[in-house]
Amino acid sequence: MTIAEAVLIAVAGFLAGGVNAVAGGGSLISFPALVAAGLPTLDANVTNTTAVWPGYLGSAAAYRSELRTQGARLRGLAVTSVLGAGAGSAILLVAPDAVFDAVVPFLVLAGSVLLALQPRIAKAVLARTEAGGQGQTAQLHVAIFLAAVYGAYFGGGLGVILLAVLGIFVADHLQRLNGLKAAVSLLVNTVALVAFALFGPVDWGAVAIVAPASLLGGYVGGRLARRLSPDVLRTTIVVFGVVVAIWLALR
Template sequence: MSWLEALLIAGAGLFAGGINTVVGSGTLVTFPVLLAVGLPPVTANVSNSLGLVPGSLTGALGYRDELVGQRSLLVRLAIASGLGAVVGAVLLLTLPAGAFKAVVPVLVAVALVLVVIQPLVAKRVAERTERASAHGGPLLLAGIFCTGVYGGYFGAAQGVLALGMMGILLGERLQRLNAIKNVLTMTANLVAGVVFVFVAHVDWLAVVLLAVGSMLGGVVGARIGRRLPPWALRGFIVLVGIVAIVKLLT
């Protein structure tokens, strides 16, 4: 790997760390870059999962104030996300390469619709039952498990999916949901990465370069994301999601 390729990977990690902290879809930047420098698809995918974990960690730490009072909910959803990631990692290693990715644009589009209508629907859910508003119920656990599966397999825009579902089923501010999202994506990437370490080839140089870049990006992303008003954050989520769909379809 040349120094220029190394710089390119680190730069992609920096951008992905920032965009993942604010909303998600950083994999749509890092994965193509890893392919461009010559990594095989599966190796690029598993290395990407491990390399973006530090960025999710610094992003979650940047949102630590928004996590206050959400410990019980966070633990439940993180377990669901982690279990889903194990399934997703196994699918990556056993299914044809294009089998799961074929439905990704549809999933992202659904997530964007959920984000847009979230204020209205969340209000109605809160009026209907306080329990659903506070914990999301089995439906949210199932949904986060599915995003974990997706995250373990590929992961692009898993943050958008998680935000969309939590926004509908939880009566919380978007910034607090974004804080939870950062922990969930970190959990999915970490668990899938651990599985990959034992059963797949990992390019450790790429992992280190992505980790350094994404760690810094997570810090920057948290500082920017926490200052965005709800309407701006929601608009940015929709914009990133649309770009994600376009890139996945081309």
């Protein structure tokens, strides 16, 4: 890796950590930067998943007060999340690289669309939870399993998917659902991290650059969150994501 490529992924990691703290969608920055630095798309995906893990840990820790009284609920979803993440990781590692190369532009585009819809999803979740709506437990576990499969396979927009699922099937306050989303996201990412560290083509040199840069970006982003416009930032990332999806499709 050249110095220029190292600087590129360091800056991308910093920006990804910052936008995750403000609006979410940081992987739409760090993943294509790793590809631009010369990593194959599958290698970039597993490397990105490994590098952003500390951010999931920090997010779950930030919601520990909201999680303290949801132990039984979280334990009920933990097994489903771990099984789904295991399946998603296995699919990614076992399937031919060409399969991921073919679907990744659509995954990036899907992540961009989910990020664009994030405010509406959050508003719908809030309205539903205030109304006391709640679905069936079996349906909740099926939806969480599928979300975990997606999260381990690619992960862009996982938080938005989980918030929507929890909002549909669990009647509770939005901040408590956000805490549950953070914990489930951490579980999914941890399973993927272990699987990729043991069996995946992780570029540990890139991880050593992106991970601390992302942590620093998350800290700075958290400090600046109240001064920045999440809507403007979200729109910028969505446009960037669409451009990246087109670029990946044409490579």
